[in-house]
Amino acid sequence: MDRGDPNGTFFEKLRYLRFTHRGLNNQMHTYAQIAEHVTRVTGRRCGEKTIERLFTPGVTTKYPSEERLAAILSLFGKTPGDLEARGDPSGTFGQRVAHQRYLFAQQKRNGKPPSLEEIASFIRDRTGRSCSASYVSQLLCDRVPHGPARDKIEALASFFGVSPAFFFTDEQSQAVMDNEILLRVIQDFIDALYDLVTIRVESVVDVVDRGKPTQVGEFSQLTEMMRAAIAEARAEQLLSASREQVMPG
Incomplete structure (x- = not known):
């Protein structure tokens, strides 16, 4: 059984919550039970298959809506903020950016991370070039072909108050x-x-x-x-x- 990973991807964190936060008789909540809870909390029908896809490794990459995610997490006594990626200060470029975003939230925003659009807007203002929230999301996932341009790296570093060198190995x-x-x-x-x-x-x-x-x-x-x-x-x-x-x- 895939127990998930508290420090892994969004979906790995979901599986970890299901495995560790159990219901009656120390049993994991079934997909049907989770779906019933979501339907009751949101007032909108949620099917068992929908929940199963979220908790099954490799089946989907589609994130649930904010309302549905909040309902799912409430069953485990968690909020969406609890799933916020902490990144890795020694990991990939995207993981290092995620780590700075997490620290920024903890140190300056009472745990609330800066939005992707806020970061994108700062980069646009600093570089005078286009930058979207989608682009920042790709940075966090290490999906920008050939990596970001130097001026955008410098803008990111300025936003978080670190040296551009922080984001790279030697x-x-x-x-x-x-x-x-x-x-x-x-x-x-x-x-x-x-x-x-x-x-x-x-x-x-x-x-x-x-x-x-x-x-x-x-x-x-x-x-x-x-x-x-x-x-x-x-x-x-x-x-x-x-x-x-x-x-x-």
């Missing part, structure tokens, strides 16, 4: 820094290429002939070449303009 921090460096180098390369095209199209052929850059060093080397070509072209333009000015009309 290896993860290095990977994030390497990715940021590569992005900056590529952007410099693109900017230089654009400037070169607007000044001297034929010089772009020299870059193309060297092949497509793939490493940071290659991007940087080609960027330096383009910047040198741009400086040379601009010098030639100034010299040509100067000659035109001194020529007799």
Whole structure:
């Protein structure tokens, strides 16, 4: 029998409550009994199968409504706040964010965690970029492809009053820094290429002939070449303009 986990996922916590908070004769509440309780408390019919899906491992990922969840937990003498994730200060990125959210609630909100929209709104204001409650939820579940951008990580850290490094292991921090460096180098390369095209199209052929850059060093080397070509072209333009000015009309 799956006894659940008091520190696990939402559904693992539900199973743990059912296993540990028993009814008469130390028997676990049946799915039918839980469904009857929910129907009585909410005044809305709740089927046994609905409850069974919630308490059966791997059957559903759909959360119950707030009203129904509160009714289920009342049978075990608990509230939705009791299921709030505490996270793990040494776990994944999402677990570390969850841990900070839990600490924030305990230290500043009398146990009430900041809403996902509140966090998203702070990130939007701090970065000037889009961020939704759904995005924050994905962060907590480690479901953001390639991880969050550096400015959003810094905004998160500012919200919770911690260093951005808190959210990473040393290896993860290095990977994030390497990715940021590569992005900056590529952007410099693109900017230089654009400037070169607007000044001297034929010089772009020299870059193309060297092949497509793939490493940071290659991007940087080609960027330096383009910047040198741009400086040379601009010098030639100034010299040509100067000659035109001194020529007799």
